[in-house]
Amino acid sequence: MYTFSNKLKTFSFILMILGALGVGYGFMTSHKSLDEVKTMLAEEASAHGGGHAEEATHAVQEAQSDNHAEESHGEEAIHADEVHHDDAHAEHVMHQIANRPWSALYVAAFFFMMIALGVLAFYAIQIASQAGWSPVLFRVMEGITAYVLPGTLIVLGIAAASGTLGHYNLFIWMDPEVVAHDKLIAGKSGFLNLPWFIIRGLIFIAGWSLYRHFSRKFSIAQDTAEDKSNFKKSFRISAAFLVFFIYTESMMSWDWIMSVDPHWFSTLFGWYVFASMFVSGITVIALITIYLKSRNYLEFVNENHLHDVAKFMFAFSIFWTYLWFSQFMLIWYSNIPEEVTYFVTRFQDYKLPFLGMVVMNFVFPILMLMNADYKRIPWFVVMAGLVILFGHYIDIFNMIMPATVGDRWFIGIPEISSVLLFAGLFIFIVFTALTKAPLLVKGYPFRKESEEFHY
Amino acid sequence: MEASKVIHAIYTDDDVLMSAVKKVKAERYHIEEIYTPFPVHGLDKAMGLEPTRIAITAFIYGLIGLTVAILMMNFIMIEDWPQDIGGKPSFSYLENMPAFVPIMFELTVFFAAHLMVITFYLRSRMWPFKNAENPDPRTTDDHFLMEIAVHGNEKELESLLAETGAVEINLVDKAH
Numbered sequence: 001m002y003t004f005s006n007k008l009k010t011f012s013f014i015l016m017i018l019g020a021l022g023v024g025y026g027f028m029t030s031h032k033s034l035d036e037v038k039t040m041l042a043e044e045a046s047a048h049g050g051g052h053a054e055e056a057t058h059a060v061q062e063a064q065s066d067n068h069a070e071e072s073h074g075e076e077a078i079h080a081d082e083v084h085h086d087d088a089h090a091e092h093v094m095h096q097i098a099n100r101p102w103s104a105l106y107v108a109a110f111f112f113m114m115i116a117l118g119v120l121a122f123y124a125i126q127i128a129s130q131a132g133w134s135p136v137l138f139r140v141m142e143g144i145t146a147y148v149l150p151g152t153l154i155v156l157g158i159a160a161a162s163g164t165l166g167h168y169n170l171f172i173w174m175d176p177e178v179v180a181h182d183k184l185i186a187g188k189s190g191f192l193n194l195p196w197f198i199i200r201g202l203i204f205i206a207g208w209s210l211y212r213h214f215s216r217k218f219s220i221a222q223d224t225a226e227d228k229s230n231f232k233k234s235f236r237i238s239a240a241f242l243v244f245f246i247y248t249e250s251m252m253s254w255d256w257i258m259s260v261d262p263h264w265f266s267t268l269f270g271w272y273v274f275a276s277m278f279v280s281g282i283t284v285i286a287l288i289t290i291y292l293k294s295r296n297y298l299e300f301v302n303e304n305h306l307h308d309v310a311k312f313m314f315a316f317s318i319f320w321t322y323l324w325f326s327q328f329m330l331i332w333y334s335n336i337p338e339e340v341t342y343f344v345t346r347f348q349d350y351k352l353p354f355l356g357m358v359v360m361n362f363v364f365p366i367l368m369l370m371n372a373d374y375k376r377i378p379w380f381v382v383m384a385g386l387v388i389l390f391g392h393y394i395d396i397f398n399m400i401m402p403a404t405v406g407d408r409w410f411i412g413i414p415e416i417s418s419v420l421l422f423a424g425l426f427i428f429i430v431f432t433a434l435t436k437a438p439l440l441v442k443g444y445p446f447r448k449e450s451e452e453f454h455y
Numbered sequence: 456m457e458a459s460k461v462i463h464a465i466y467t468d469d470d471v472l473m474s475a476v477k478k479v480k481a482e483r484y485h486i487e488e489i490y491t492p493f494p495v496h497g498l499d500k501a502m503g504l505e506p507t508r509i510a511i512t513a514f515i516y517g518l519i520g521l522t523v524a525i526l527m528m529n530f531i532m533i534e535d536w537p538q539d540i541g542g543k544p545s546f547s548y549l550e551n552m553p554a555f556v557p558i559m560f561e562l563t564v565f566f567a568a569h570l571m572v573i574t575f576y577l578r579s580r581m582w583p584f585k586n587a588e589n590p591d592p593r594t595t596d597d598h599f600l601m602e603i604a605v606h607g608n609e610k611e612l613e614s615l616l617a618e619t620g621a622v623e624i625n626l627v628d629k630a631h
Contacts, residue, residue: 329553
């Protein structure tokens with residue numbers, strides 16, 4: 001049995017408290033008045049000497065929205081128009097600044113939720129495929145999936161709160177004002193409306209949590225069982241869950257991520273998000289396994305198991321890149337305005353995180369984890385894993401932030417403290433769950449095969 | 456000219472063969488070669504063979520394929536015959552790079568896979584019209600053959616091999 005060390009428990013509490021303070025600070029400082037924003041913009045404009053990208057985008061927006069004034073009217077009309085436009089722009093920026101703590105919180109909440117959900121899918125695949133190498137890691141996976149229920153509820157809670165308590169800080173389709181003036185969103189309002197969004201979310205969460213509850217129950221029951229009936233039940237529900245999961249995961253990704261840009265859609269978005277959650281989940285399995293081993297638990301896990309987990313990290317990093325690139329290339333090549341804006345904003349305002357994530361999620365893992373020997377060295381896998389995790393945080397960041405905060409992004413106090421908050425909660429819940437059952441699935445039929453697994 | 460006499464010990468089961476290999480290695484005899492009808496998992500480790508270096512060659516071939524793809528697409532699409540495809544005039548390799556990525560990927564895989572297979576054949580001394588080195592056709596069906604060089608110690612060797620469960624032990628003159 002694993003005991004949650006006091007040191008780690010204190011650490012998780014410190015993370016949560018620091019995170020909560022930072023998140024609070026982020027919310028407190030995000031309410032700027034229109035005048036404050038105007039002064040800020042003026043300062044920025046003068047600080048940058050006037051000739052920077054801000055003005056370029058400004059000019060583009062102006063050309064799009066207000067070009068009727070320019071030709072026939074005189075100088076004054078243009079001037080008036082600019083003043084009016086400055087106001088609109090400042091208001092827009094004010095909203096973006098107010099959206100930032102919400103988005104930061106949402107990105108971090110989603111990131112940790114997706115780790116747990118990815119592990120749940122991985123676990124179901126191991127059972128449904130009757131994998132022989134992985135049963136020694138089942139209890140680690142079960143520990144991580146304890147976070148599925150709280151994590152998903154938090155994400156759905158933040159999304160719902162942003163449309164009720166907040167000022168539609170994440171999903172503009174929740175704002176009746178916007179829907180009334182937007183034909184495209186109005187056409188989607190049969191699907192994209194708050195009650196149906198919440199009901200859908202609850203259905204997804206219910207399905208995932210039920211699977212997690214019963215698979216865990218059967219797994220523990222199998223430890224002491226005489227026959228294999230629990231294993232068989234677990235096998236059956238895993239297969240059923242995987243079917244349910246791939247549909248609901250896809251819909252979840254439209255709901256919880258893609259609808260922040262309600263005009264834009266991509267048909268492989270569900271797969272893309274799945275790749276991200278899967279590789280992050282597998283990476284966390286590796287990290288927690290290595291941690292537990294360093295604390296002298298999991299004596300039955302050896303470098304052969306680590307090798308296989310690292311192979312998955314490697315392979316799914318490439319899988320993620322494949323989907324990322326497939327999505328990007330088709331949209332880039334066809335160059336249809338309503339699609340390509342998605343990548344235009346990312347290239348203009350998010351160049352560093354957007355291209356940096358490809359380096360962290362593809363170039364780095366492919367070079368670091370290609371060699372078979374390196375996959376067996378714990379500290380090497382930890383280093384590669386931390387980079388992969390950070391890269392996939394940035395991936396989620398790139399999915400949400402451009403729609404909510406635009407070019408007002410930064411990885412500062414709101415973002416870092418949101419990560420700390422949920423990291424603390426994740427550690428607390430996962431390691432508490434690990435103490436609840438022995439770390440070896442004693443009665444599992446493939447236990448011996450897994451223990452003797454070698455490369 | 457090295458010792459021209461070898462012993463061929465024949466086994467009918469891969470598990471028996473594995474334990475025999477371990478015993479023979481423990482007695483410090485040098486196993487020249489083992490012929491099996493299918494790959495036996497762990498046999499290379501038991502024989503003490505060096506780990507394969509084919510992965511390194513595969514990596515190098517992949518890099519060659521990637522380079523060929525880049526140079527090829529640069530010549531075809533940018534230098535030799537630039538076209539305006541979908542409003543993307545091909546005057547710059549870098550700006551048109553996403554369109555070439557599938558080709559870069561495919562040629563990397565193509566070069567790595569094909570050259571790796573060819574390397575494997577050559578390294579195993581196999582090429583078209585080559586005569587089989589296999590000393591006993593039964594090793595392509597259901598028998599396993601272990602070949603050990605003899606240095607005037609055939610008596611001990613034969614008794615050792617008989618102990619390990621060999622069904623047949625032949626002393627053969629190997630024509631070098």
